[in-house]
Amino acid sequence: MNVYDVLIIGGGAAGFFTAVNTAEKLPNAKIAILERGKEVLTKVKISGGGRCNVTHAEFIPKELSKNYPRGEKELLGPFHRFMTGDTMAWFEERGVELKIEDDGRIFPVSNDSQTIINCFLDQAEELGIDIKLKESVTDISPHNESWIVNTTNNNYTTKHLVVSTGSNPKMWKTLTKLNYTVKAAVPSLFTFNIKDYRIKDLMGLATEASVKVLDTNNLEASGPLLITHWGMSGPAILKLSAWGARILNDKNYQFKIAVNWRTHYSTEETFQELNVLKQNNSKKSPYTHAQFELPKRLWHKLLEASNISENQNWADLNNLQLQNLAEELTNGVYKVNGKSTFKEEFVTAGGINLKDINFKTFESKLHKNLYFSGEVLNIDAITGGFNFQNAWTGGYLIAEDIFKKS
Secondary structure, three states, rough: EEEEEEEEEEOOHHHHHHHHHHHHHHHOOOOOOOOOOOOOOOHHHHHHHOOOEEEOOOOOHOOOOOOEEOOOOHHHHHHHHOOOHHHHHHHHHHOOOOOEEEEEEOEOOOOHHHHHHHHHHHHHHHOOOEEEEEOOOEEEEEOOEEEEEEEEEOOEEEEEEEOOOOOOOHHHHHHHOOOOOOEEEEEEEEEEEEEOOOOOOOOOOOHHHHHHHHOOOOOEOOOOOOOEEOEEHHHHHHHHHHHHHHHHOOOOOOEEEEEEOOOOOHHHHHHHHHHHHHHHHHHOOOOOOOOOOOOOOHHHHHHHHHHOOOOOHHHHOHHHHHHHHHHHHHHHHEEOOOOOEEEOOOEEEEEOOOHHOOOOOOEEEOOOEEEHHHHHEOEEEEOOOOOHHHHHHHHHHHHHHHHHOO
């Protein structure tokens, strides 16, 4: 039997952050990380396109919590104790220089996720944390005030047990035997598959837009929209996919969206502006200059969709054509037929019921000395470094509580 003071199941971001912080607070504690695979921190490796989007430059707890479709209420208190600024200081104190990009995402200056991985591995080695690979957990059971963990290779006993296995169905199934309720996982961050002549051949084009899912209750998001080979992506779409994860899953990813390429303007306001353009540019072709700061290729596609030909001048356009164009600009309907994974990242909505967790410490309400951090919980966020911030906050507060109990 292998005996540890603290045992962490899951060699990802949440697991390592918990282990390192605990080891720093309790230098004499015997700590181990159990990883079922051949490598640790594999999700960190591919995150942020291989650059690792460490967190996001939002420094007000309430505003930060608004980026979590599931977990907003529960994370507000924890964010008052450890959030973005603390995360940045933590990494920089350990030699990792960070930078804030224009969109608020925070990356290592090196632009390489290996910098973050090396930081964790160096800290683990320096602090004497054992890393056990190919240790797939088969059973967890309480024993007096300790825990017994069985793996395919070994048996462990520990005073404090931390589960940070991410979206792992096998672990969720194991935990249901201990009376934990698990919300079934569905994809959370994904792009929309759309085949439509209005966006054909526009791959790589990006512009601001507001998008709403039709036949739903206020499922809407704004931000940059990226047209891709398979349809639409970018922050506006990814926000919708996160907030609408369960709704869109129920629709089997078959639904319609309305796109407002003017974001804050209505169809009626746009129609009036188009009439002004008609008066002021009567002898010019609408194809000559793109309007409303739209990319020219997109503007041309919307003109075509409004039955406006290249040989017409503004003066030639009738009210129906102007009304059609106003609709295309502010309320164009596109049919979504399926989804695609966002880059190589796969985030899910689902996990341990949040009612079972004490969010002052991330300890279970059902069992003493059992903690949960990261995506094993039913917490997920929009893209931009927020999922990692959940892992950092949970890991830090768990370490703090273990220290207080020791």
